Amino acid sequence: xxxxxxxxxxxxxxxxxxxxxxxxxxxxxxxxxxxxxxxxxxxxxxxxxxxxxxxxxxxxxxxxxxxxxxxxxxxxxxxxxxxxxxxxxxxxxxxxxxxxxxxxxxxxxxxxxxxxxxxxxxxxxxxxxxxxxxxxxxxxxxxxxxxxxxxxxxxxxxxxxxxxxxxxxxxxxxxxxxxxxxxxxxxxxxxxxxxxxxxxxxxxxxxxxxxxxxxxxxxxxxxxxxxxxxxxxxxxxxxxxxxxxxxxxxxxxxxxxxxxxxxxxxxxxxxxxxxxxxxxxxxxxxxxxxxxxxxxxxxxxxxxxxxxxxxxxxxxx
Ligand code: FAD
Numbered sequence: 001x002x003x004x005x006x007x008x009x010x011x012x013x014x015x016x017x018x019x020x021x022x023x024x025x026x027x028x029x030x031x032x033x034x035x036x037x038x039x040x041x042x043x044x045x046x047x048x049x050x051x052x053x054x055x056x057x058x059x060x061x062x063x064x065x066x067x068x069x070x071x072x073x074x075x076x077x078x079x080x081x082x083x084x085x086x087x088x089x090x091x092x093x094x095x096x097x098x099x100x101x102x103x104x105x106x107x108x109x110x111x112x113x114x115x116x117x118x119x120x121x122x123x124x125x126x127x128x129x130x131x132x133x134x135x136x137x138x139x140x141x142x143x144x145x146x147x148x149x150x151x152x153x154x155x156x157x158x159x160x161x162x163x164x165x166x167x168x169x170x171x172x173x174x175x176x177x178x179x180x181x182x183x184x185x186x187x188x189x190x191x192x193x194x195x196x197x198x199x200x201x202x203x204x205x206x207x208x209x210x211x212x213x214x215x216x217x218x219x220x221x222x223x224x225x226x227x228x229x230x231x232x233x234x235x236x237x238x239x240x241x242x243x244x245x246x247x248x249x250x251x252x253x254x255x256x257x258x259x260x261x262x263x264x265x266x267x268x269x270x271x272x273x274x275x276x277x278x279x280x281x282x283x284x285x286x287x288x289x290x291x292x293x294x295x296x297x298x299x300x301x302x303x304x305x306x307x308x309x310x311x312x313x314x315x316x317x
Contacts, residue, residue: 031266034288041288055105060289061113070115074126090139100231103139131165142169147200173198174218187228194233235262
């Protein structure tokens with residue numbers, strides 16, 4: 001019911017105008033989105049880096065339906081990477097030369113924004129150009145994961161990109177029943193894997209529905225990644241999972257530079273700095289761009305529990 005209301009609101013231009021002009025919107029947007037252009041994204045990145053955090057930047061885009069839109073997204077990423085490089089923000093935090101580069105700032109891509117829905121080859125070509133630009137600056141790219149109908153295509157494109165750019169990161173979603181298997185496949189040397197719970201509305205036959213089942217799957221997947229040879233990137237704000245990750249790191253004898261935590265910009269910022277001060281690598285996922293309305297509404301619609309999630313973030317520190 002709630003989901004239908006949010007989805008209807010997401011499609012309504014009237015509601016969009018209302019939300020965009022409501023005073024609360026400015027606070028919400030400022031809290032969760034780093035601004036509309038490269039300059040603001042850069043300023044936020046600098047601020048987070050100065051606080052000892054790492055960053056992955058996401059250029060927000062609406063559903064990409066044409067090659068021109070896909071091209072514009074690619075160009076926005078190239079402009080951003082050039083600016084990050086010029087500002088010295090793409091440097092490897094771990095000094096480079098390791099099995100995995102841990103760059104101060106990298107980028108996260110949605111293949112759908114690069115054309116995946118209508119031309120997979122175009123999306124791959126665009127992603128490859130971005131990977132090349134990132135590699136030239138010493139940094140990395142992570143491919144976000146979207147709904148389950150795109151998982152195979154995204155992992156196929158990832159494996160081809162990795163032949164030339166082995167540091168390209170994958171995202172696996174613990175709510176998918178297939179993910180333990182995908183973790184085993186990807187827990188190899190040099191492989192960067194972000195593990196998240198998953199943000200889309202998925203059917204029962206492909207995804208666990210009960211939060212407890214998702215959490216248990218997250219722990220099983222985390223065990224596989226922490227026991228493996230790759231570089232786990234544990235994306236969660238869940239205190240229980242963070243504590244389990246710290247325990248597993250001790251169990252599997254992983255030092256703080258052999259895995260990282262990731263959280264969203266604006267969510268639990270104090271926990272982000274607390275973990276960083278305790279010696280962990282913490283990467284903040286920073287969305288920026290003008291298309292924030294769709295971003296926030298889709299987050300809510302995909303998972304109505306996020307209503308509480310964003311609400312909690314607004315009243316918490
Ligand atoms: P939740 O179940 O939302 O929260 C668990 C617990 O965390 C809560 O019960 C509470 O104790 C605590 N908590 C949460 N928020 C707060 C708060 N504001 N203040 C205090 N406590 C809080 N999803 C995808 O499908 N594809 C992606 O590519 C993707 N990339 C992501 C990248 C990053 C860096 C992150 C952090 C998330 C990403 N997600 C992605 C979203 C993810 O799948 C989840 O929807 C989202 O992170 C919420 O899950 P959670 O693990 O934080 O736990």
